[in-house]
Amino acid sequence: MRVLVIGGAGFLGRQIVGRLVAQGHVVHVPTRQYQHGRALLVHPTVTVMQANIHDDVDLNRLVAGCDVVINLVGILHSRPGQPFGPDFERAHVQLPKRIAQACL
Incomplete structure (x- = not known):
């Protein structure tokens, strides 16, 4: 299978990517800065x-042709806000919605 791992260059992502590869999957990992995923x-x-x-253009391009999309993006701290900060909103609310929409 062709798997897109969003957040795959992070701490958990690196472990999951390694396991997916060991199971024979082709894995694509987008990252803001290429050097973060070089390992x-x-x-x-x-x-x-x-x-x-x-x-949205990048996200749609990344999702196209993938059999599975795994979202591992997460943040622990955000700027203050109600009910939570804007960074948290972007990563944990808006991004999952947009990923789901791109998968349709």
Whole structure:
């Protein structure tokens, strides 16, 4: 399967990507800064690409042709806000909605 792992260059993402590769999957990992995902290139079926997952055009391009999309994006702290901060809103509310829409 072709798997898109959003947040795949992060702490948990690196572990999950390694397991997906070990199971024979082709994995695509978008990242804001390419060098953050370079450690994943030791896996033969991983492609790391620089992309803005908060841009609908980029997100639609990334999702196209994938069998599975895994979202591992998360933040612990955000600027203050009600009921929560704008960074938290963007990562934990808006992004999952946009990913689901791109998968339709």
